[in-house]
Amino acid sequence: MPAGGGGEEAWRWIAWTLAPEPGSLRLSGVGRDVTAEKAQAEALRQAEDALRQSQKMEAVGQLTGGIAHDFNNLLAGITGSLELIRTRIGQGRLADVDRYLVAAHGAAKRAAALTHRLLAFSRRQTLDPKPVNINQLIRGMEELIGRTVGPAIRLQVVEAPELWTTLVDPNQLENALLNLCINARDAMPDGGRLTIETRNVSLAAEAAWDRDLPPGEYLLLSVTDTGSGMPPEVVKRAFDPFFTTKPLGVGTGLGLSMIYGFTRQSGGQVRIVSEVGVGTMMKLYLPRHDGRAEPADAAAEAELPQRARQGETVLVIDDEPTVRMLVTDVLRDLGYTAIEAEDGPAGLKVLRSAARISLLVTDVGLPGGMNGRQVADAGRVLRPDLKVLFITGYAETAATGGSLLDAGMQMLTKPFAMDALARKIAAMLEEPPAPAGDRRR
Numbered sequence: 001m002p003a004g005g006g007g008e009e010a011w012r013w014i015a016w017t018l019a020p021e022p023g024s025l026r027l028s029g030v031g032r033d034v035t036a037e038k039a040q041a042e043a044l045r046q047a048e049d050a051l052r053q054s055q056k057m058e059a060v061g062q063l064t065g066g067i068a069h070d071f072n073n074l075l076a077g078i079t080g081s082l083e084l085i086r087t088r089i090g091q092g093r094l095a096d097v098d099r100y101l102v103a104a105h106g107a108a109k110r111a112a113a114l115t116h117r118l119l120a121f122s123r124r125q126t127l128d129p130k131p132v133n134i135n136q137l138i139r140g141m142e143e144l145i146g147r148t149v150g151p152a153i154r155l156q157v158v159e160a161p162e163l164w165t166t167l168v169d170p171n172q173l174e175n176a177l178l179n180l181c182i183n184a185r186d187a188m189p190d191g192g193r194l195t196i197e198t199r200n201v202s203l204a205a206e207a208a209w210d211r212d213l214p215p216g217e218y219l220l221l222s223v224t225d226t227g228s229g230m231p232p233e234v235v236k237r238a239f240d241p242f243f244t245t246k247p248l249g250v251g252t253g254l255g256l257s258m259i260y261g262f263t264r265q266s267g268g269q270v271r272i273v274s275e276v277g278v279g280t281m282m283k284l285y286l287p288r289h290d291g292r293a294e295p296a297d298a299a300a301e302a303e304l305p306q307r308a309r310q311g312e313t314v315l316v317i318d319d320e321p322t323v324r325m326l327v328t329d330v331l332r333d334l335g336y337t338a339i340e341a342e343d344g345p346a347g348l349k350v351l352r353s354a355a356r357i358s359l360l361v362t363d364v365g366l367p368g369g370m371n372g373r374q375v376a377d378a379g380r381v382l383r384p385d386l387k388v389l390f391i392t393g394y395a396e397t398a399a400t401g402g403s404l405l406d407a408g409m410q411m412l413t414k415p416f417a418m419d420a421l422a423r424k425i426a427a428m429l430e431e432p433p434a435p436a437g438d439r440r441r
Contacts, residue, residue: 077107152191167289180223187227195224217288224281230274313337317347317362344370364392
């Protein structure tokens, strides 16, 4: 309500309390001026908003600063190597070219690893979940882990008998486990004991709530060291991107954030138990999966034929001209007929034509109003037996993971090795068409 004061009007907040009068139908009311309290509450709200915005900008600044630092180093290695290659070729000095090619390729692979860690932290990476027995996975890595941590650290593996299966991307889980072991090694510069343990655990409501998980059955993978440990303030920030206690230039600070993002994206959780001077236990909870673990079949994959058979044609849809050029060049080198399209509508036009298409290779994120999944679904209406390979570096807008892809559809994450692309295409073309009515995997 407006109130006079010094010739000016101002609005005041009045809080009313009403009560019936005894023996009467009338109400009595008392009004209290709460304008100052309202102003104080609004000032507090604005201060909290400003603090949250400041914290958000600080986190963004830390993230972008870390990304810029790491990528500038990697780009320097790539561009510098390419410039020297061009110079040496111009000079006719070809002996050094291979060395610079190796340097550029190594920097590019580290850049790819950095983007994968960022996507893992944001839970946007493309996962390929499979039924996995973690005990078998650890056995396959035990020798590598032992060489990585060195002879001064005693490695102990404690396997749970009859361990349940979990549905997880095995490559990402291997990366996470190796990263945890490297962190443990760094925490024990004078040697110590590293214990990797697996257990089946059932979390009731209270225990699950404490871990921010739904009640149910989980596999617990723990990595315990006898190292320096972490104080509570470090534990609190351990999963922040680019946060690290290591010296400048040693580590990116993305390892634990990547593990956290990957585990959460897989339906699990990560917890840290640490005490300064005693050691640290990293605990990964992964949900139980009802099913048998898949056997590794990498050797069979490597033996697949890579040359095209007569008449095999591949349609490639990608809005990035460089990627499109590289993929089609590889396909043509292997004997495939390659047809290019730069967006979804252009690719759909080819699919509507009379051209023979053995396989569709498409990016997921496409301009022109149609993403790769939409093009594939429309193509399947026109050509029910069409096989589809999605190539993507970011796949939130489409089905990701094997369980959400139709039969005859697979996914390859950018950046990929060209021989991996060739093997994937050969494997898909070797597969028989999916039976009608069995489109979902």
